Amino acid sequence: MGSEFIHGITWFLFLVAICAIKAKAISVDVVKFGAKGDGKTDDTKAFTQAWAQACSERQNNRYVIPKGTYIVGPVDFAGPCKAKTIHFKVDGTVQSSKKQSVTGGAHRNAWISFTQVNNLFISGDGIFDGQGFEGNCTQAKQCEQPPLNLIFALVKDSHIQGITSNNSVGGHIGIYRSINVTVEDVDIGIKGGEGILIEKSTNINIINTDIKILHDNCVTILDGNTGINIEKMTCSQGNGLGVSVLGNTGKEEPVKGVTVRNCTFSHTEGAIRIQSSAASNANIAISNLVFEDIIFDYLQNMAIILDQEHCPSKQCPTTNPSKVKVENVSFKNIRGTSVDPRIVILECGTAPDACKDIRFIDLRVIVEGDDRLETQFRCKNVKPAVAGHVDPAACSTQAVA
Numbered sequence: 001m002g003s004e005f006i007h008g009i010t011w012f013l014f015l016v017a018i019c020a021i022k023a024k025a026i027s028v029d030v031v032k033f034g035a036k037g038d039g040k041t042d043d044t045k046a047f048t049q050a051w052a053q054a055c056s057e058r059q060n061n062r063y064v065i066p067k068g069t070y071i072v073g074p075v076d077f078a079g080p081c082k083a084k085t086i087h088f089k090v091d092g093t094v095q096s097s098k099k100q101s102v103t104g105g106a107h108r109n110a111w112i113s114f115t116q117v118n119n120l121f122i123s124g125d126g127i128f129d130g131q132g133f134e135g136n137c138t139q140a141k142q143c144e145q146p147p148l149n150l151i152f153a154l155v156k157d158s159h160i161q162g163i164t165s166n167n168s169v170g171g172h173i174g175i176y177r178s179i180n181v182t183v184e185d186v187d188i189g190i191k192g193g194e195g196i197l198i199e200k201s202t203n204i205n206i207i208n209t210d211i212k213i214l215h216d217n218c219v220t221i222l223d224g225n226t227g228i229n230i231e232k233m234t235c236s237q238g239n240g241l242g243v244s245v246l247g248n249t250g251k252e253e254p255v256k257g258v259t260v261r262n263c264t265f266s267h268t269e270g271a272i273r274i275q276s277s278a279a280s281n282a283n284i285a286i287s288n289l290v291f292e293d294i295i296f297d298y299l300q301n302m303a304i305i306l307d308q309e310h311c312p313s314k315q316c317p318t319t320n321p322s323k324v325k326v327e328n329v330s331f332k333n334i335r336g337t338s339v340d341p342r343i344v345i346l347e348c349g350t351a352p353d354a355c356k357d358i359r360f361i362d363l364r365v366i367v368e369g370d371d372r373l374e375t376q377f378r379c380k381n382v383k384p385a386v387a388g389h390v391d392p393a394a395c396s397t398q399a400v401a
């Protein structure tokens with residue numbers, strides 16, 4: 001009796017084990033859902049249906065995009081998913097249709113978005129090709145908010161590795177209201193908009209990325225971010241990196257903890273910009289920023305700018321200084337060349353302690369080309385602390401009235 005019972009239990013456990021092995025992972029291939037990958041057929045439906053399955057099965061699932069060129073319209077890979085993890089393997093090229101429309105999706109306009117997904121692991125050497133802008137700005141609403149190639153909104157504990165984003169219309173990668181996301185070994189190609197845009201997110205790592213952008217920032221860090229870590233990035237052309245909290249609405253959230261380490265800016269229009277608007281209303285701070293081991297290679301504009309009086313409209317009242325404070329910022333071991341002699345420009349507002357604890361430790365940037373030009377380090381309403389060798393010398397240039 002007893003042994004029969006144990007026998008029964010053994011059988012039961014055996015069956016459970018078999019089921020567990022079988023249930024461990026399901027693999028969802030877009031081709032099995034009818035995707036053609038021939039560069040002509042619209043594969044949007046197959047992509048969406050395959051996702052519905054990968055998202056709904058309670059296992060460690062794989063979503064596979066094999067080699068091929070898949071034309072897809074706007075797709076939102078939306079959660080919440082029942083899946084424990086989703087390995088999203090991209091080996092093919094995912095291409096937008098030329099008549100790209102905008103989704104007005106999760107948070108902003110996206111061509112491809114992932115919304116409310118946890119434990120997402122994107123890998124592979126596939127390409128997301130937004131096909132650039134083919135529309136007509138005189139009639140298309142698209143021009144107002146052109147789509148980003150990839151948006152991650154409300155995404156948690158996820159890793160994006162290896163893929164390439166090419167030919168975006170309005171930007172490449174947007175990370176919004178996300179937590180614990182790493183972007184690693186990702187290549188970002190040319191055409192419209194920003195490289196990586198981060199807003200209201202926590203614990204975001206950008207590692208070993210290569211970004212080539214024409215007229216926008218390689219990386220833009222907007223308000224509400226905490227713990228942004230950027231390492232081994234190469235930013236070529238474009239406008240460098242910006243920490244930008246305009247503070248115009250008064251509802252912006254602070255930025256705390258941004259580390260940019262071991263990065264190269266090559267032929268960019270300037271490299272590091274921290275800015276808030278004049279007359280801004282948000283009573284917050286941009287704090288704890290570290291820029292360390294940075295190389296400037298032939299910059300085309302002012303290298304480092306701290307601008308608390310940012311005023312693109314040129315109609316900002318000077319009597320109402322920015323309420324967005326800048327605190328605890330270190331620039332360490334920064335070297336390289338620029339064609340623009342304006343190396344460091346610190347323009348702080350008139351509010352008390354508008355800029356506090358700004359430090360420069362070892363900086364040497366020389367002017368390439370015309371050696372008659374004297375390098376400049378300008379300070380307004382701020383006295384940075386200096387250690388090591390800082391050249392041009394801190395605040396050595398007279399501020400223009």
Ligand SMILES: *[C@@H]1O[C@H](CO)[C@@H](O)[C@H](O)[C@H]1NC(C)=O
Binds near residue numbers: 136137138139
């Ligand atoms: C763009 O739209 C305008 C107005 O509808 C039209 O006149 C023009 O020919 C279009 N241009 C192109 C390149 O399609």
Ligand SMILES: *[C@@H]1O[C@H](CO)[C@@H](O)[C@H](O)[C@H]1NC(C)=O
Binds near residue numbers: 157158159180
């Ligand atoms: C962050 O995500 C990684 C997976 O990418 C996970 O291993 C780690 O535990 C997460 N950390 C936190 C603090 O959630």
Ligand SMILES: *[C@@H]1O[C@H](CO)[C@@H](O)[C@H](O)[C@H]1NC(C)=O
Binds near residue numbers: 127164166167189
């Ligand atoms: C990006 O697109 C451009 C223009 O279509 C192309 O020349 C280039 O090879 C593409 N890069 C990658 C990595 O696919």
Ligand SMILES: *[C@@H]1O[C@H](CO)[C@@H](O)[C@H](O)[C@H]1NC(C)=O
Binds near residue numbers: 258287288328
């Ligand atoms: C300044 O920022 C650094 C880097 O985030 C941090 O380690 C340090 O504790 C901060 N100092 C203060 C006084 O907040």
Ligand SMILES: CC(=O)N[C@H]1CO[C@H](CO)[C@@H](O)[C@@H]1O
Binds near residue numbers: 234262263264
């Ligand atoms: C992008 C970048 O600057 N990478 C450098 C990071 O540091 C290592 C070691 O010092 C260099 O070899 C990389 O070129």
